[in-house]
Amino acid sequence: MPIDMTVNGESRRSIADPMTPLVDVLREEFHLTGAKPVCREGFCGACTVQLDGEPVVSCLTPAGLAAGCEIRTIEGLSAGGRLNPVQAKLAEHDAVQCGMCFPGMVVTLTHFLAHTPRPSRDEVRAALTGNACRCTGYERIVAAALDAAGA
Ligand code: FES
Ligand code: FES
CATH class of the missing domain: 3.10.20.30 (Beta-grasp domain)
Structure with missing residues (x-):
């Protein structure tokens, strides 16, 4: 069926x-x-x-x-060929290496920031516990997320 x-x-x-x-x-x-x-x-x-x-x-x-x-x-998650704010900030913070984890990261962070527009660093880190990145470490990703929240 x-x-x-x-x-x-x-x-x-x-x-x-x-x-x-x-x-x-x-x-x-x-x-x-x-x-x-x-x-x-x-x-x-x-x-x-x-x-x-x-x-x-x-x-x-x-x-x-x-x-x-x-x-x-x-x-x-993006429209008209433009990056959404999370994607744009991840790129700006040079947080992407191989990119394998990023579709999931972006989906998770976009949802998280829509529901938590002013998160703390710890809240961002907690939101990403289900998304593993083997390349960059998380500092730049967290910084990009906090920046996207302020954008
Ligand atoms: S491929 Fe689905 S959680 Fe890793
Ligand atoms: S950028 Fe390679 S796994 Fe995250």
Whole structure:
């Protein structure tokens, strides 16, 4: 049975088995390759997308669970080819190296800052506990997030 969902504002239909990880449907069926299946165990956060407005790890989210839901991926967080404020500040702070973790970081931080517009450093760090970066360390990422909050 097909699985209907809305992805970045567009109606999409998947023909995948309902237990297929959402990240695979997004990447292989819908060709949205921003979310990255890195650990596939729910630890790294590189596959984070928003499901009905809440960040989820799409490697552990069965596609069937997304039926009738609104999915927003990194591709849906910027408009008109312009970076969103979180992306712009991460770039400005030179916080990106390989970039593997960043789709998830941006999805998480965009959601977090929308709900916590004036966070403390500790709140930013807590918000990122589910997103691992093996390249940069976290100082620049946290600084960029605090800067984005003030922007
Ligand atoms: S790939 Fe989903 S949490 Fe790591
Ligand atoms: S920039 Fe490489 S894992 Fe974060």
